[in-house]
Amino acid sequence: MNIIAFKHFSFDDESAITAWAVRQGHTLYVLTPSDLESYPNSDAFDMLVILGGPMSVYEEERYPWLVEEKRFVRRCIDEGKPVLGICLGAQMLSDVLGGTVYRNDRKEIGWHEINRTADRHPSLENLPETFVSYxxxxxxxxxxxxxxxxxxxxxxxxxxxxxxDNVLALQFHLETTPACIDEMLNTWSSEIVDAPFIQHPSAIVAQADRSKTSHAMLCGILERLATTVGAV
Structure with missing residues (x-):
């Protein structure tokens, strides 16, 4: 199976997804939408992963390449391909499906508790009812x-x-690695302010080992989404 991952900033770390793809015998192609002159044909890939980024999906004037990326994502959904959106990717899925993306009144930075709703979905079968993610x-x-x-x-x-069954949006970062966390804290240090849902860098780094559990959860999600290839 061929998988495309859209990467939106240089130090994002897709290694957890790459490792899963290798173990499963899949091929992962990592593309940067802002550099693309054209998008892949539908028969060239089976699954799409949209990673995070520091931009917002509504900043099309500042990032004009967002227009074509969103058009491509919508096409993938219409064609029934499995699509996983993470953070910016989740917001993009909301946008192309008719939702509204907007600035929240509080930022979340660090390791925070997430609760599942009563609704079930096959892709989240391996996740506990309450878990912590970056x-x-x-x-x-x-x-x-x-x-x-x-x-x-x-x-x-x-x-x-x-x-x-085949489109899943995750606001949280199960894919994050300790190295990526360190770089985020260094590059975007101005965002670390005293606020209820922004953790101190020392508290964030101290919990970096949680990424191992996060990667295991992510692999389960990817595997279940992969089973929907060709289902629509």
């Missing part, structure tokens, strides 16, 4: 019509939603 976001979004809310946190009412 977060770094200031935007949030509304639930698109026809979507199912799957998770929430104290600071963010929608942490995950599904649109059918």
């Amino acid at each position: 977060q770094w976001h200031g935007d949030t979004f509304t639930l698109p019509e026809g979507a199912t809310r799957l998770a929430y946190s104290e600071a963010c009412g929608i942490q995950a939603f599904a649109y059918g």
Whole structure:
């Protein structure tokens, strides 16, 4: 199976996804939307992963490449391909499905508790009812019509939603590695302020080993989404 991952900033770390793909015998192609002159043909890939980024999906004037990326994502959904959106990717899925993305009144930065809703979805079968994941976001979004809310946190009412069996949006970062966390804390240190849902860097780094558990949860999600290839 061929998988495309959209990467939106240089030090994002897709290694957990790459490791899963290698173990499963899949091929992962990492593309940077801002550098693309054209997007892949539908027959060139089977699954799409949209990673995070520091931009907002509504900043099309500042990042004009967002227009084509969103058009491509919508096409993937319409064609029934499995699509996983993470953070910016989740917000993009809300946007292209008719939801609204906007600035939340509080940022979440650090390791925060997430609760599943009563609604079930096959892709989240391996996740406990309550778990902790890394977060770094200031935007949030509304639930698109026809979507199912799957998770929430104290600071963010929608942490995950599904649109059918093959489209999944995750606001949280199960893919994050300790190295990426260190770089985020260094590069975006100005965002670390005294606020209820922003943890001190020392508290964030002290919990970096949680990434091992996060990667295991992510692998389960990817594996279940992969089973939907060709289902639509």
